[in-house]
Amino acid sequence: MITYPDQIKKAIDTLARLPGLGPKSAERLVFYLVKNGNHTVDTLLEQLSSLRKEIRVCSTCGNIGTTDPCPICANAKRDASLLCVVAEPQDVSVIEKTGDYSGRYHVLGGVLNPVNQITPEKLRIAPLIQRIKTAQPKIAEIIIATNPDLEGESTAMYLARHLKPLNVKVTRLAKGLPMGATIEYADEVTLSSALKGRQSM
Amino acid sequence: MITYPDQIKKAIDTLARLPGLGPKSAERLVFYLVKNGNHTVDTLLEQLSSLRKEIRVCSTCGNIGTTDPCPICANAKRDASLLCVVAEPQDVSVIEKTGDYSGRYHVLGGVLNPVNQITPEKLRIAPLIQRIKTAQPKIAEIIIATNPDLEGESTAMYLARHLKPLNVKVTRLAKGLPMGATIEYADEVTLSSALKGRQSM
Numbered sequence: 001m002i003t004y005p006d007q008i009k010k011a012i013d014t015l016a017r018l019p020g021l022g023p024k025s026a027e028r029l030v031f032y033l034v035k036n037g038n039h040t041v042d043t044l045l046e047q048l049s050s051l052r053k054e055i056r057v058c059s060t061c062g063n064i065g066t067t068d069p070c071p072i073c074a075n076a077k078r079d080a081s082l083l084c085v086v087a088e089p090q091d092v093s094v095i096e097k098t099g100d101y102s103g104r105y106h107v108l109g110g111v112l113n114p115v116n117q118i119t120p121e122k123l124r125i126a127p128l129i130q131r132i133k134t135a136q137p138k139i140a141e142i143i144i145a146t147n148p149d150l151e152g153e154s155t156a157m158y159l160a161r162h163l164k165p166l167n168v169k170v171t172r173l174a175k176g177l178p179m180g181a182t183i184e185y186a187d188e189v190t191l192s193s194a195l196k197g198r199q200s201m
Numbered sequence: 202m203i204t205y206p207d208q209i210k211k212a213i214d215t216l217a218r219l220p221g222l223g224p225k226s227a228e229r230l231v232f233y234l235v236k237n238g239n240h241t242v243d244t245l246l247e248q249l250s251s252l253r254k255e256i257r258v259c260s261t262c263g264n265i266g267t268t269d270p271c272p273i274c275a276n277a278k279r280d281a282s283l284l285c286v287v288a289e290p291q292d293v294s295v296i297e298k299t300g301d302y303s304g305r306y307h308v309l310g311g312v313l314n315p316v317n318q319i320t321p322e323k324l325r326i327a328p329l330i331q332r333i334k335t336a337q338p339k340i341a342e343i344i345i346a347t348n349p350d351l352e353g354e355s356t357a358m359y360l361a362r363h364l365k366p367l368n369v370k371v372t373r374l375a376k377g378l379p380m381g382a383t384i385e386y387a388d389e390v391t392l393s394s395a396l397k398g399r400q401s402m
Contacts, residue, residue, distance in 0.1 A: 003294055003297065003298075004294055005255075005256065005265070005266050005267045006267075007248065007251045007252050007255050007256055007267065008252065008256065008265070010248050010251075011245075011248040011249065011251075011252055014241070014244050014245055014248055015245075018230055018233060018234075018241075019229055019230065019233050020222075020226045020229055020230065021221075021230075025221045027291065028220055028221055028291075029219055029220065029221065029222075030252070031265075031289065031290060031291055032219060032220050033219075033249070033252060034252060034256055034265055034290075035289075035290075035310070038253050040215070040218075040219075041249050041252065041253045042253070043215050044215055044216075044249060045246060045249055045250060045253075047208065047211050047212040047215055048212065048234070048242050048245060048246055048249075049246060050208045050211075050212075051208050051209065051212055051231070051234060051235060051242065052239050052242045052243070052246075054206075054208050055206065055208055055209065055235055064206070064209070064232075064235055065206050066206045066207075066208065088232065088236075089232060089235075089236075090228065090229075090232055093204055093205055096204065097204075109236070
């Protein structure tokens with residue numbers, strides 16, 4: 001029995017371990033790359049090297065960028081009294097796209113998850129507390145913008161418990177029905193949040 | 202509004218164009234690579250370069266490997282009178298895994314698909330005909346193992362029409378119910394194939 005050459009097997013193995021890919025999709029990718037000649041592979045090689053060399057983590061907020069401090073931390077026009085705590089750098093970009101937030105960010109680098117050994121020490125929580133204690137001007141409000149799921153909620157609760165003693169207002173993104181939702185098919189937790197958080201018109 | 206650095210945008214763009222990936226999964230991949238440090242990126246860089254440098258296409262059968270001719274074409278013990286025609290190199294590997302085939306292969310490099318401009322000239326059909334005409338010893342049977350879908354069937358029919366005049370037996374993989382199938386839920390085309398191809402026990 002003849003199987004794939006080693007180079008192909010190894011590339012499939014590595015790709016299959018990336019998030020969102022499995023053995024079959026990795027196989028498909030590798031054969032696509034082999035079949036479609038060298039242009040795509042060259043582009044990928046170049047772009048991955050540049051990721052590796054040029055992308056750095058902002059030492060203030062934990063966001064990623066090409067500079068340290070990142071453009072948001074370096075921007076004096078951003079409201080320094082407002083701090084939005086997110087799990088991942090992607091979340092910064094999504095909130096920026098709303099155009100409705102002018103404060104700064106703090107990226108935790110994940111959410112608490114005891115099953116996967118993600119304990120508070122693994123996240124950028126100590127730097128967050130340090131940042132709140134030493135910030136000039138003082139930070140007035142911390143908006144916790146972790147996902148409304150099990151890990152996100154417990155991270156938010158953990159943060160609230162540890163941040164409130166610092167004399168800072170701690171808020172959480174509103175929970176409720178998403179735009180375009182059908183009440184008939186909404187789950188009861190969402191609907192219950194939407195009821196509790198109802199707003200006057 | 203602050204968006205992603207250029208390096209990240211470009212890597213997302215390139216990955217999103219690969220089969221099976223879209224903008225969101227590409228974004229997830231890139232952030233995973235950025236977050237998980239340089240080890241994975243280095244491994245990927247190395248493996249993609251080695252794919253690019255060391256993998257070649259067998260000039261006899263069109264399969265991919267590290268040598269030309271590939272190990273199957275070079276193996277004198279394989280039955281040279283039996284030729285299995287497949288669409289892609291992956292198909293060779295799947296048929297090899299059955300352990301039930303001892304002949305040789307011919308990889309077309311795709312299937313006919315007029316909508317995507319895959320015409321007979323784009324596939325390795327002319328080399329196949331040439332190979333059948335010049336093979337020593339003569340090829341006795343061609344097994345067409347393209348997928349039993351619209352494109353695979355029309356490719357098989359096209360091949361049968363062009364290969365039969367060469368005085369060679371042309372066969373096609375059996376169609377029928379797959380192992381574990383439920384007759385109740387089988388589609389009528391499969392069931393009809395299973396009936397037509399019924400075998401004595």
